[in-house]
Amino acid sequence: MPVTLGTLSNLVTLDLSSNLLEGSVQEIHFVKLLKLKELRLSSTNLFLTVNSRWVPPFQLEYVLLSSFGIGPKFPEWLKNQSSVKVLAMSKAGISDSVPSWFWNWSLHLEFFDLSNNVLTGDVSNIFLNSSVINLSSNFFNGTLPSVSANVEMLNVANNSISGTVSPLLCGKTNATNKLSVLDVSNNVLSGDLGQCWVHWQALVHLNLGSNSFSGEIPHSIGYLSQLESLWLNDNSLSEYIPSTLQNCSTMKFIDMGNNQLSDTIPTWMWEMQYLIVLRLRSNNFSGSITQNMCQLSSLIVLDLANNSLSGSIPNCLDKMKTMAGEDDFFANPLSYSYGSDFSYNNYKESLELVPKGDELEYRDNLILVRMIDLSSNKLSGAIPPEISKLSALRFLNLSRNLLSGEVPKDMGKMKLLESLDLSLNYISGEIPQSLSDLSFLSFLNLSYNNLSGRIPTSTQLQSFETLSYTGNPELCGPPITNNCTSKEGISENASVKHADENFLGTSEFYIGTGVGFAVGFWGICSVIFFNRTWRHAYFDFIDHLKDVIYVTVVLKVRRLLAVYLSAANKRDITR
Known part of the structure; x- marks a missing residue:
């Protein structure tokens, strides 16, 4: 940075x-910048080197120093800045306790971001006023x-x-709260979720995931009519999903995975069109x-794994249009923006999945x-x-269901499929040839079923390890070691059925060999006959080859005769 x-x-x-x-950015860089x-x-490799005083x-008014070297000490010079509206110091390398003066100083801020540092301190008795x-x-x-x-957004995750969450929710109930986003995920909060949600009508995103909350899901959450995202995952919540949640008709994200919820999945949940x-796994x-599940035309993630769901x-x-590639999903936002003055002020959704x-997050x-x-349930049928x-x-x-029947023949039309797991079922029949068309497939598990026949030949399917196919004793062909010749019958019907798979065992092989030889032989002969240069070169090569063979044979014969005569002379001398 120029001085x-x-x-x-x-x-x-x-x-x-x-x-x-x-x-380094030093004090000399700011000497005359009075205005x-x-x-x-932000987002440079610069770092601030100034005296603590x-x-x-x-x-x-605007201090934007995210992804910029400020630390390791908390910047004391901020204390003298009385006009700051926006303070962004995320990923600034600060490893320090937040000084006591900062919390009172921050009351006049409209926006502040101290995320992704190594800041410490007790936040129990502080009061926050920024948007x-x-x-x-x-x-x-x-x-x-x-x-x-x-306050419009409060993010204290991680x-x-x-x-408990009750002191925050139930502390002041008279004012009209503007809180739109509350993220307290990945902390060590405990107890029940309280019954004061009715006072937070502006909430759009609520993330209480990855804590130790217990008890039931409060009915009062259903009064949050503007709620679009509800994350209750990785807690110890029990009982059932309250029917009042159907009042949140604009809901886009529901994650209640890894809890102890029971009963059936409510029918109204399949009617939430947005x-x-x-995610209700585990x-x-x-x-x-x-x-009615198929009415969820905008769905991009359906995760019901590790439950006790049955039926087909x-x-x-x-009819799920977004998964079928028929809908323009990019019209649906995955982030929320706050404050008309700050275009960089947004909150992005994140989700942990097991693809x-x-x-992965x-x-x-x-x-x-x-x-x-839908893995690890009791689903049956084809x-x-x-x-x-x-x-x-x-x-x-x-995987891990009671599914039977065959793998759908047209599954190869799912061109974008990256991961396919059908393991530990009762699926029978052959692996469809169309699966060899899945060029993006990087994870495949068909193990422990009743599959039979030859594994279709393709670069993709042969690239997987044998573990992808193990537990299917009637399967054969690479990459597993079972020999298809002994598995496949010698009947005429079997030959016709697997003509493209067992080519060496059919009459087409011999016909092809004969045709190939004839084409190759007469092709070479035609070139030699019609091209004078090639014809001369060919006969020169034949003459040279004949001479080489003749000289080699003569030399070998002479060498052998010499050895023979030498041995005969030795025998005569010994006699």
Whole structure:
């Protein structure tokens, strides 16, 4: 950063963000910047090196220093900045406790983001007033802070905050709260979820996931008529899903996975037309999956794994338009923006999924996910052929059920499929040839079924390990070691059926060999006959080859005769 920038006395905005600039930013860079109001150095390789007692010559309104080297100490110079509206210091390398003066100082801020640092401190007795507050991914402890009615977003996820959620919710019930986003996920909160939700009518996104909450899901959450996202995953919630939640008719995201919920999945849940993600995995749900499920035309993730669901898979899956690639899903937002003044102020949805056996977090790329996971249930019957019409589906897991019948013949039309798991069922018949067309397939598990016949030949299917096919004793062909010749019959019908798979055992092989020889022989002869240059070269080569053979044979014969005569002379001498 040029030192001469510090001489621009009329400079109001200094924006060097999102560059490859590197090196130290020192006090000399700001000496004459008396009128500076906006300092934007985010996403650079620059780092601030100033004295702890430095008093800047300016009064900033916008301080945007995310992904910029500020730490390891918390910047004390901020204390002298009395006009700041926006403070962004995410990923700033700060490893320190937040000074006590900061919380009172922050009351006049409209927006502040201290996320993704190593900040410590007890937030139990602090009061927050900013419209947007992001303290996520730090090491704050204590109980949840108090907030004013002005707060629109509070994100304290990924900390060590304990206690219950009730003091935050039930503390002030008279004011009209503006809170739209509340994310307290990945903390150590416990107890029940309280009954004060009716006072937070502006909530659009509520994330209480990955804590130790217990008890029932409160009926009062159903009064949040504007709610679009509800994340209750990875807690110890029990009983059933309250019917009042059907009042949240604009819901897009529901994640109640990894709890102890029971009873059947409510029928009204299949009628939530805006639903994008439904994740109820690892609970105790029973009953069947009704045909009404196919009304969820906007669904991109359906995860009902690890329950006790029975019955058959609905045969109307082709009506799920987004998974079939018929809908423009990009019209549905996965983020929420707040405050008309700050275009960078948004909250993005994230989701943890198990697409290929490993749990992964999807955030920026969640919009691309198309997934159905019905594994580890008691589903029976055949896999409906309509599933082959879900051409946009990327991950399909139907393993650990009681499914029978054959693999749908047209499953190869699911061109974007990356992961397919049908293991541990009772599926029979042959592996469809169409599966060899799945060029994006990187995970395949067909093990422990009753599949038979030759594994279709393709670069894709032969690239998987034998574990993908094990437990099917009637399967044969690469990559497994079972020899297809002994498995396949020698009847005429079998030969015709597998003509393309067992080519060496049919008459077509011998016909092809004869035709190939004739074409090759007469092709070479024609070239030699009609091309004079090639003809001369060919006969020169033959003459040269004849001479080489003749000389080689003569030399070999002479050498052998010499050895023979030498041996004969030795025998005569010994006699």
